[in-house]
Amino acid sequence: MSKDVDNELKGLFQKGLSTRREVLGPDYVDGSLQKANDFMMSFQHITTEWCWGYAWNRPGLERKIRSMLNLAMLTALNRPNELRLHVKGALRNGVSVDEIREVLLQATVYCGIPAGLDAFKSANQVLEEEGAFEAGQG
Known part of the structure; x- marks a missing residue:
């Protein structure tokens, strides 16, 4: 080299x-x-x-958008372990709980219910662990 x-x-x-x-x-x-x-x-x-x-x-995309794309792609690939990791990253990059939900709903429609279900379960676990839900939300 x-x-x-x-x-x-x-x-x-x-x-x-x-x-x-x-x-x-x-x-x-x-x-x-x-x-x-x-x-x-x-x-x-x-x-x-x-x-x-x-x-x-x-320079073409901000980190928030890259995180949202990763969530959708990891849902499509049905990679819950990586998705959990990137939910934490998405929160650090300013993606809100509502935006995470919308990305996962969009991905579920295009990727199928089983992939979406795994993504929602994984994301929910991380969001609970990170205290990302407001009181009474979840």
Whole structure:
């Protein structure tokens, strides 16, 4: 690998690491890195550089919109574990409970009831844990 490419990847990793920590929380991100062996560290690099360093830092969309898109895509892919993680990130990025609900309803219509149900259950769990519901809401 050329020195320029290596430096560019290091820059993307650092930028991505900062964004990833801001959105997902430093405990989760640092824990993932600390638990990674040599094999898994390859995945940590690609997700931090490409996903968080490149895609999440492009100028075309604000983080709130990116979070909303992720919720819809993770519903479509039926990935409840990742969805729970990204509900927390969506809250950090300013997505309201009402907006999360609307994204999941929209995704349910297009992705199907089973995927929507899993998404709602996962999101509800996180929203309760995070104290995101106002008194009497839920």
